Amino acid sequence: MLLDVRDLETHFYSEESVTRALGGISFQVKKGETLGVVGESGCGKSVTALTILRLLPKLSARTVGGEIHFHGRNLLELSDREMRKIRGDQIAMIFQEPMTSLNPVYTVGRQIAEAVQIHTKASRSVAMEKAEEMLRLVRIADPELRVNNYPHEMSGGMRQRAVIAMALACSPELLIADEPTTALDVTIQAQILRLIVDLKERTGTAVMFITHDLGVVAETCQRVIVMYAGRIVEQANVIDLFARPAHPYTQGLMRSVPDRRRGRQRRLPEIPGIVPSLREPIVGCSFAPRCPFAIDICREKTPALRDVGSSHAAACWRAEEVMGA
Amino acid sequence: MATYILRRIFSTIAVMVMVGVFVFLLLRLAPGDPAAIIAGDKGTPEMIAGIREQLGLNEPLPVQFVHWALSILSGDFGTSIFTGLPVLELISQRLEPTVSLSILTMILSVTTGISFGIVAAWRAGGLIDRILTVFATLGFSVPVFVVGFFLIYLFAIISHWLPVQGYQPIDHGFGPWLVHLILPTVALSLGYIAFIARIARASMLEVLSEDYMRTAAAKGASSYAMLFHHALKNAGVPILTVIGLSFASLVGGVVITETVFNIPGVGRLVVDAINNRDYPIIQGVLILVSALYVLINLAVDLSYTLVDPRIRY
Numbered sequence: 001m002l003l004d005v006r007d008l009e010t011h012f013y014s015e016e017s018v019t020r021a022l023g024g025i026s027f028q029v030k031k032g033e034t035l036g037v038v039g040e041s042g043c044g045k046s047v048t049a050l051t052i053l054r055l056l057p058k059l060s061a062r063t064v065g066g067e068i069h070f071h072g073r074n075l076l077e078l079s080d081r082e083m084r085k086i087r088g089d090q091i092a093m094i095f096q097e098p099m100t101s102l103n104p105v106y107t108v109g110r111q112i113a114e115a116v117q118i119h120t121k122a123s124r125s126v127a128m129e130k131a132e133e134m135l136r137l138v139r140i141a142d143p144e145l146r147v148n149n150y151p152h153e154m155s156g157g158m159r160q161r162a163v164i165a166m167a168l169a170c171s172p173e174l175l176i177a178d179e180p181t182t183a184l185d186v187t188i189q190a191q192i193l194r195l196i197v198d199l200k201e202r203t204g205t206a207v208m209f210i211t212h213d214l215g216v217v218a219e220t221c222q223r224v225i226v227m228y229a230g231r232i233v234e235q236a237n238v239i240d241l242f243a244r245p246a247h248p249y250t251q252g253l254m255r256s257v258p259d260r261r262r263g264r265q266r267r268l269p270e271i272p273g274i275v276p277s278l279r280e281p282i283v284g285c286s287f288a289p290r291c292p293f294a295i296d297i298c299r300e301k302t303p304a305l306r307d308v309g310s311s312h313a314a315a316c317w318r319a320e321e322v323m324g325a
Numbered sequence: 326m327a328t329y330i331l332r333r334i335f336s337t338i339a340v341m342v343m344v345g346v347f348v349f350l351l352l353r354l355a356p357g358d359p360a361a362i363i364a365g366d367k368g369t370p371e372m373i374a375g376i377r378e379q380l381g382l383n384e385p386l387p388v389q390f391v392h393w394a395l396s397i398l399s400g401d402f403g404t405s406i407f408t409g410l411p412v413l414e415l416i417s418q419r420l421e422p423t424v425s426l427s428i429l430t431m432i433l434s435v436t437t438g439i440s441f442g443i444v445a446a447w448r449a450g451g452l453i454d455r456i457l458t459v460f461a462t463l464g465f466s467v468p469v470f471v472v473g474f475f476l477i478y479l480f481a482i483i484s485h486w487l488p489v490q491g492y493q494p495i496d497h498g499f500g501p502w503l504v505h506l507i508l509p510t511v512a513l514s515l516g517y518i519a520f521i522a523r524i525a526r527a528s529m530l531e532v533l534s535e536d537y538m539r540t541a542a543a544k545g546a547s548s549y550a551m552l553f554h555h556a557l558k559n560a561g562v563p564i565l566t567v568i569g570l571s572f573a574s575l576v577g578g579v580v581i582t583e584t585v586f587n588i589p590g591v592g593r594l595v596v597d598a599i600n601n602r603d604y605p606i607i608q609g610v611l612i613l614v615s616a617l618y619v620l621i622n623l624a625v626d627l628s629y630t631l632v633d634p635r636i637r638y
Contacts, residue, residue, distance in 0.1 A: 055542055059450065088545035095543075100536040105558045105633055115544045150634045166544065 001069075002206050003029040003052070003174055008066035010044075010051045017279045021047045023230040024066065026305075029174060034200060034207045036221035036238070038214060038253070042275055044230040045210045049176045053093060054083050070174070089119040092167035096179040098160035102151040108159075109135075109147025112166045119170045134165035138195060157188035164195065171203060178210045193220060214257050218242060223311075226250050229276055229286040232305060236312040244323045246314035248291045251322065285317070293318045293325075326630075329638030333626070337619050344615040345397070348608050349390050380406075397612060403605035405598075412609040416591060422492045423590035425502070426582065427575050429510040434517035435568055441518065442525020442564075443552055449530055457522060464519025469578050473512040473585040480508060490587040509586040513578050517571045524567045528560035535559070561632035569625030573618045 010022040022044050029035050037045050050056045051063055054075065068075040070091065075083065095101040103111055112134055113127035122130065128147065135143035138161040151159055160180060167175060177196060181189040197220050200207050209220055217224055217238060224241050226234040226249065234247040245251045252271040273290035276282055285291070288298040297317050305315045308323065316322060360376040361368060377383050381392060396403065402412035441461075445454040481489040487508055493501035532538065533556055541555045580592035591610060598606035629636045 053543060055539060084545045084547060086545070087543055093543040095536060095540060097536050101540045103537040103541065103555055103559070104635060105561075114541075114546070114550075118545045118550075152635050163540070166540075 001028055002031045002071070003208075004067075004069040005048075005052070006067045006069070008048070008051060008063065008068065010047055010056070010061060010063045012061050014060065019278045020281075021061075021230055021278060022051065023278075025227070025230075025232045026066075027225050027232060027235065029206050029208055031173070032204045032206050033223060034197075034209055034221045036217040036224040037208060037210045037227060038212065038217055038224060039227035040212060040275060043227040045212075045227055046178050047230075048227075049093065049178050049208065049210055052176065053087055053091060055087075055093075085119070088115050088167075088172070089170045090172055091174045091176065092170070092172040093176040093178065094160075094163055094167050094180045097183050098156050098163055099183065101163055102159055104151055107148050107150055108154065108162045109149075112147075112162065112169050115166050115169045130169060131165070134169050135162065137168070137199070138162070138165045140165075156184055157192065160184060160188075160192055161195065164192075164199070168199060168203065168205070172205060174206045174208065175200070176208045176210070179212070181216065182211075182213075196220070214253060226253070229282065230278055231286065231315065233287065233316070234314045235305065236309075236314075240309060240312045244309070244312075246308045246312065246319040246323045247287075247316045248293050248318075248322050249287050250314075251325075252290075285315075293322055326638050330627070333623055337623060340619055341616060345394055345612065346390070348611045348615075349393055350386075353386060353389070393608075402609035402612075405603055405606050407598075407601045407603045412605045415594060415606060416609060416613065419589060419591045419594045421494060421590075422588045423579055423583070423592060425495065425506060426509055426513065426579060426588065426590065427572075429506055430513045430517065430575065430578075431568075431572055433510055433514045434521055434571060437514075438518045438521025439525050439557075439564065441522040443529055443557065445522065445526040446529035446533060447548075447552055449526075454526075457526075461519040461523050464515040465523075467515070469512055469516065469581045470585050472515055473509070473582060476508045476512050477586075490585075492586075492588045492590075509582045509588060512585070513575075513582045516578070517575075520571060521564070521567055525560065525564050528563040529556055532556045532559045558632055562629055562636075565625055565628055565632065569621055573621045576614050576618075 005028070006026045007024045008022050008026070009020070009024050012019040012021055025044070025048065027035070037048065039045050047056070052068055052070075052075065054063075056063075063076060066076070070086070075086070078086070102108065106114075109128055109131040112131035113124065116122050116127040116130045117124070120127075132143045132147045135146055140146050140158060140161050146154070146158075146162075151162075154162065164180070175196075180196065181192050184192060193216060196207065196209075199205070207220075209216070211217060221238050224234075224236060224238050225232050226241075226247065228249050234241070234245065234250050236246070241250065242254070245254060249271070252269075255269045256271065258268055271290055276286050276289065282302070284297075284299040284301060285294070285303050288294040291298065293316075295318065301317075303315045303317045305313045306319075308314050308319045314322075358373070360373045360380065360382060364372045364376055381389060384392075393403075400413070402416075404411050405415055408415070441457050445457045448454050477489055480487045488505050491505055493505050495502040529552075538551060538555060541551055546555065576592075579590065580596060582588070583590045583592035584596060595607060595610045597603075598610070630638065
């Protein structure tokens, strides 16, 4: 087991309230696998990623419970210095916004080389050679010229390739990709996805793929966790998930994906209602107010994640009926 | 880039011509007749008329201006009405203390101002930040002469650690020179430290919340590298701007500081000249200071390209 997250709880604090962004989530990432993390905006996907890397703002966010075991070590107990050695070296991250996630005043090559220099004893020139090699790996044309480009001299797709090059420069064992294609044109999206899948297969890096796009999940992931309101509501192999979704929320997500084969059909179904506020404690199942299957027990008791098949779990009182529906 | 520099040099010349006209007119049109002053209390109307004739004060203004501008361009700033010595010589005699005070003030202001700004932004909302905010407000609002007298009282009169006032040229030894300049430099710097710290804090704070700072953290960069490598250069343009402005506006503060600490510099020279209506000195100093101001602005504008590769002229 590469990454083992147990009962992780992260809260955000402001003057007047506490937001329970993660309400105790547990999941694992195996060596070399691709795990999809799916859910709407605000469900805690990105918070999960930032909590693992301990990159949340110290003043406003605190991880109040749980453990994050990486190679058997609990990341939450490491010193800042030890944590810095892991960031970028063993766990790397790609962010959503390629336009703003590179430093505008340094060349792309220098920024990739910096990652190399932080984690190895490489000299500046060796690190720059590595940067060029990484740009070639992510299929940027003329890498020997592009290393000397500033971010503003590159297109969005090229910048995201550069960010990927930077993340992979130290051959991390886990790559966290937080909506890496959301901000890109559709044609570029497909290229970047293919690139990540290819590189993953070549390097054997495990990938945690955060997305709200089920199409991306189907194309890239082996296992999926579905998050809702700071909790995991379903966890399954990608095939099982698409074949027999066990949580009404997962079903709703799938129905609201446009399907080309059905042609220009009726209006795209949506999930009625809104995501509950995480500032107040939630009684019962957090999805109950929006759920077509909800019965009395759903509004009273919070369902725990339970097995509904082999390596298929859902947090729903009526999972069996949902799967049959 | 070359065309931009050329364009800027042309506009610099245009600005200097306007400054010239203004400096010239300001003093000719102000009340008080220099000829009467030179003649002194016992001057007869005939003497005054003779002096007017000698100085060319009877010529029409445009003719006076052309004469004046041509001689300044040839390096002749005229002679002091009061002492009869060449203006340029008087200024250069007084240059050392003023330049010493200005350079020390800029070094102190820039280094401490930027450091305070960075620390305050790094620990925004914390104790250090709040102390620095109070200090910055004080530094802004208390005038140089109040700070000056306060420092003299504390460090010279009560504790006798430092000299009360005066100046020692640097060729009399580095130690005495520095000791005499400590209080004036600190008094003059406080305002600039506050100003630079405020701007540095604000622009660092903005940069620290940028996405690329998180990218740098995700790479494993240390706090030091984050602040000084990734953030400072991005926050550089506004900081450079205020440093340029501070440097350019130093003249006013220097005049007051030199008076408070009895330093025989250009500031004192110009104050005395104003009291004596010694037109050529006032004009000479104004022209030189304006030229310096314009040049600093040019240098600041050009230095932006060193900090931010996106800026191209």
